[in-house]
Amino acid sequence: MSTPIYNRVALIGLGLIASSMFWAMKRGGLVGTVTGYARSEDTRNTARDIGLCDEIYDTASEAVKDADLVVLCVPVGVMGAVAAEIAPALKEGATITDVGSVKREVIDAVGPHLPGNVHFIPGHPLAGTEHSGPRSGFAELFDNRFTLLVPVEGSDPKATATLRALWEGMGAKVEEMDPDHHDLVLAVTSHAPHLIAYTMVGVADDLRRVTDSEVIKYSAAGFRDFTRIAASDPTMWRDVFLNNKDATLEILGRFTEELFALQRAIRTGDGDHLYDYFTRTRAIRRGIIEAGQDTDAPDFGRSKVKT
């Protein structure tokens, strides 16, 4: 076996991302020992049952002891509190990273708690599924997906390069980005789409004249695509919106403006406006497929869903 990238890695929080990281690190033989901690005893017991992590601890401080890399995999809203808790137990020279979907607020919440002798390199793997919890992870989650690293002022380039090597070993393409730009880009590619999907599903669930049973039966006409992302973890997403407020509201403002323009075209019968708009949006889909970020199989390849 080649030299591990990190001898000891601590995963704090054991949901979809942490469990996928564990299996991806093991698949690649990338690290030595992986320790884990989750706040819920149930989750810790599940982890022990399924062999998730080499060692599971009952406190975060024990889990991070002697770790060369600590990965915060908890909802964005509790990153600061977790950082405060583990700070005194961190090993000198350790790298601290996170996987939160928002970067500016996480940096502001975590940074001040960390001692000067560790490297803080925030990160965000752009990968996930609508499933959550310790059983939902799998080694391939990051393959061919992007992970964004968001070094802060004073981040050591060598420590950043090592973290990059770990993500690349887990299959990801790695890029660096400034935190504010990250939060805006993610508001477009992730946060606004999730809120819109949640909204559409909520509306369908709340109509008097159309029953839930009808919505479910006839969902293959388009609606079901929205229900997948609207089935994502509620705690995680509550925290994302509360912590990326400005960028999300900016994009939603633009969205509403465009939606009103299209509603007006419908109301006034402006078919040319609609046709031109719908033609333009096809190009982005082609770009995504050419970039290997989605399948070209019709209907995501799921057309043959069985009963």
Place this chain on the structure above:
Amino acid sequence: MSTPIYNRVALIGLGLIASSMFWAMKRGGLVGTVTGYARSEDTRNTARDIGLCDEIYDTASEAVKDADLVVLCVPVGVMGAVAAEIAPALKEGATITDVGSVKREVIDAVGPHLPGNVHFIPGHPLAGTEHSGPRSGFAELFDNRFTLLVPVEGSDPKATATLRALWEGMGAKVEEMDPDHHDLVLAVTSHAPHLIAYTMVGVADDLRRVTDSEVIKYSAAGFRDFTRIAASDPTMWRDVFLNNKDATLEILGRFTEELFALQRAIRTGDGDHLYDYFTRTRAIRRGIIEAGQDTDAPDFGRSKVKT
């Protein structure tokens, strides 16, 4: 071979739905001869090249001659003109159906042109993909999907039963529905979601501070789900919105109301409202999976997309 359900079937318009019907009818050995017509010479030539339909005609009137079943598979906006054109050539006792996504306007546009000696039974298969054109069809498209039949006043129950048998033979589950209720249900499960997806993709394409290249690269964080339905046929969708104006605008109005409530919760930091909303929407996803209308595989089963 058992007795065919119809001896002669004419498909008018040769896109995704017509071509899938052809392959599904052939798979089941359900009918005798299938004739076809498309307005574009290119499409007719493609159909001849790939063996789509037993006979391709250069006019719609020739294609429907002697047909026991005529299926209008053209955009909703031209259904009336096509009906007017073929009406004189229809065989006495033939059944005329369509596959349009809107029913009230199609009934009003087509009905008046048809002679009294044919059976008009509007229909709508709730199935499709983001691909279009004569090459996009496949026999399994309707398997386990719903087709809604919308009989009009005076529709012959026997003729309806025969059409139902054909759709069931093609794999579909068939239900009957009133046209106005159809248009409202579809506004929820299909038309509003499509307009919202088109809007979100249009917004992302039109931002100054985030490039198209960034949107494409980082689309796996949620956005790409929207791009699939926003890649659907522009002509078809323009016509859907223009012909189901009231129901679509009603649902979009409700959508905007909810979206504003959620935006307000974000702005004021009302995490409980967000959490409760996001928890409620998970149940609909479970219902859709239990009803066999979508896959439970994480990420629609496409997580292992290759470059």
